[in-house]
Amino acid sequence: MGREFRFVHCSDIHLLSLQGTGPHRFLNKRFTGGANLLLKRRKGHDAALFDRIVEHAKRLEVDRLVVTGDVTNLALQSEFELVRRKFDGAGLPITVIPGNHDTYTRGSAKKRRFESFMSQHMEGERLDENFYPFAWTNAHLALVGVSTAIPTRPLSAVGAVGDEQLQRLDSLLAELESRGLQRIVLIHHPVAEGFAKPGHELLDLEAFGQVIARRGAELILHGHEHVLLDYALPGPKAEVPVHGIGSGTSMSVRPGRRASFSHYTVDDDGISREVWLFDGQDFRPVTAAAAE
Ligand SMILES: [Fe+2]
Numbered sequence: 001m002g003r004e005f006r007f008v009h010c011s012d013i014h015l016l017s018l019q020g021t022g023p024h025r026f027l028n029k030r031f032t033g034g035a036n037l038l039l040k041r042r043k044g045h046d047a048a049l050f051d052r053i054v055e056h057a058k059r060l061e062v063d064r065l066v067v068t069g070d071v072t073n074l075a076l077q078s079e080f081e082l083v084r085r086k087f088d089g090a091g092l093p094i095t096v097i098p099g100n101h102d103t104y105t106r107g108s109a110k111k112r113r114f115e116s117f118m119s120q121h122m123e124g125e126r127l128d129e130n131f132y133p134f135a136w137t138n139a140h141l142a143l144v145g146v147s148t149a150i151p152t153r154p155l156s157a158v159g160a161v162g163d164e165q166l167q168r169l170d171s172l173l174a175e176l177e178s179r180g181l182q183r184i185v186l187i188h189h190p191v192a193e194g195f196a197k198p199g200h201e202l203l204d205l206e207a208f209g210q211v212i213a214r215r216g217a218e219l220i221l222h223g224h225e226h227v228l229l230d231y232a233l234p235g236p237k238a239e240v241p242v243h244g245i246g247s248g249t250s251m252s253v254r255p256g257r258r259a260s261f262s263h264y265t266v267d268d269d270g271i272s273r274e275v276w277l278f279d280g281q282d283f284r285p286v287t288a289a290a291a292e
């Protein structure tokens with residue numbers, strides 16, 4: 001038991017708050033589509049489901065909650081304030097990374113709004129003064145946080161890790177392996193071709209794949225497409241499993257697009273995943289196969 005570590009993975013909670021956001025914000029050219037997007041989101045997501053995930057995580061007595069980005073919609077100050085309140089009041093440790101919505105405007109990216117609100121939930125080791133990647137570690141495993149969030153044109157949802165961050169990721173994965181730690185990489189975007197819609201993709205997924213092929217990892221977790229995914233990338237010794245999770249707050253009842261989270265157990269035997277799906281009333285565990 002001493003070596004067992006359990007955590008819940010959720011993503012794309014898209015918490016909405018317009019408090020203190022006057023209509024003038026939407027006249028700004030950078031907010032093209034912003035008002036439409038908010039109307040759509042309001043119908044598509046229910047913030048109360050995030051509270052439900054936190055309740056389940058605590059009932060499951062997990063060690064940590066992991067959130068792979070898109071915690072907001074427009075990267076507004078009011079949205080980050082709400083997320084911060086929820087995270088700080090969750091009553092369990094959280095590790096978070098940014099998604100494309102968390103740097104929706106150039107202003108929010110330039111001000112590093114995500115990092116300034118979320119830094120206490122991104123504690124970990126860093127190779128140098130650069131913020132990403134970081135590694136939260138215990139005696140047996142490392143959660144490696146990668147950022148794909150880049151300021152883009154309005155409505156674009158692409159991402160990139162960037163050459164410099166990829167170099168640091170390469171070194172960090174090698175170092176963590178030399179310490180015998182199981183490495184779980186957290187990244188917002190899918191990391192293989194064919195999963196992201198056009199205009200949604202990770203621009204340098206090939207270069208990311210090369211780092212994984214060289215250094216390996218024990219698991220890669222992502223969100224972004226709001227669907228459950230299970231695939232793999234080539235690693236140096238064995239394939240590296242990649243799991244995508246749906247939106248934690250989705251109101252959709254379409255197969256594969258329901259709100260979901262994963263419950264992971266990491267021990268000497270490896271890493272196992274239990275998917276939980278929202279059935280309209282509550283989240284319930286299902287086998288990964290039944291969730292397809
Ligand atoms: Fe999202």
Ligand SMILES: [Fe+2]
Nearest residue numbers: 070099100224
């Ligand atoms: Fe996203």
